[in-house]
Amino acid sequence: MKQQTAMNSNWIETAKTLSAALPYLQRYDDAIVVIKLGGHAMGSDEAMDLFARDVVLMQQVGINPVIVHGGGPMINDMLARLGVQSEFVNGKRVTDAATVEVVEMVLSGSVNKRIVQAINQQGGRGVGLSGKDAAMIRCTASQPELGFVGEPVDVNPKVLHQMFAANIIPVIAPLGFGEDGETFNINGDTAAGAIAAALKADRLLLLTDVAGVKDASGEVVTELTASYIRKLTEDGVIAGGMIPKTETALAALDGGVRAAVILDGRAPNACLLELFTPHGAGSMIRQDS
Ligand SMILES: Nc1ncnc2c1ncn2[C@@H]1O[C@H](COP(=O)(O)OP(=O)(O)O)[C@@H](O)[C@H]1O
Ligand SMILES: CC(=O)N[C@@H](CCC(=O)OP(=O)(O)O)C(=O)O
Secondary structure (H helix, E strand, O other): OHHHHHHHHHHHHHHHHHHHOHHHHHHOOOOEEEEEEOHHHOOOHHHHHHHHHHHHHHHHOOOEEEEEEOOHHHHHHHHHHOOOOOOEEOOEEOEOHHHHHHHHHHHHHHHHHHHHHHHHHOOOOEEEEEOOHHHOEEEEEOOHHHEOEEEEEEEOOHHHHHHHHOOOEEEEEOEEEOOOOOEEEOOHHHHHHHHHHHHOOOEEEEEEOOOOOEOOOOOEOOEEEHHHHHHHHHOOOOOOOHHHHHHHHHHHHHOOOOEEEEEEOOOOOHHHHHHHOOOOOOEEEEOOO
């Protein structure tokens, strides 16, 4: 009898949680949410299933989610197995012709399909593509010394709108094409920001392996402005892979995205916490007022 009462109170809590989420569900009805899942945030199969479940739930309640993924650590593993050296400059991989082949194989292959599979296991309709499909992301070389690293110059989101209409969840590998038919390796954050701007998304969620952007004392800053980001970067506090993330967030806001959040993708239900509770999660980035 006692056990039964405890069980009932659990369900009552669940019902209360659902009820409290109503204003957030209404706020995000038909919203476009672009989620960048970084390679470091892709944990165990259990964590991937939980992430996929959150994404399917988002779609079920009326959001149009778009997943853009990274996979830097998986590319590193494959390059090491093939004996190819690789180095990064300001968070971007120097990419020669041999490297871009491996990048495409890993990102469009195993990484993309792992996420698609996880979404489909949870009852969603995930479809994998890269920025080369439907001529979605046209690039130029961002800095010639980085080789085939692409800077998106034109994103055509038409195919994504068609997918939303068909209740498909797009899962996008960060690759693009150039004028001469070459393949470009795009930093995952950069690709997510460009797609979010082309869609004029309501939210860009950048999921990574830290709780948010940290200041010089190592504390997570929950609200960041453009000028504070510039200062932290000049001071070397924002470094490495966090540079493309914060730059992306600012460019996305300039491009018409309503807000960008950098948060810990390893935390259970990180996306739901951010979207459907007053608590929020990670570092929210806004324009200077
Ligand atoms: N100021 C900062 N706050 C938080 N993380 C930072 C900061 N500066 C550099 N980093 C580094 O950035 C990393 C996230 O970038 P990255 O490794 O490229 O992630 P992902 O693979 O998720 O895209 C963090 O793990 C951390 O080591
Ligand atoms: C140009 C560039 O650096 N591209 C990245 C693409 C993958 C990526 O961005 O992966 P994460 O999100 O896991 O870091 C790379 O080659 O590693």
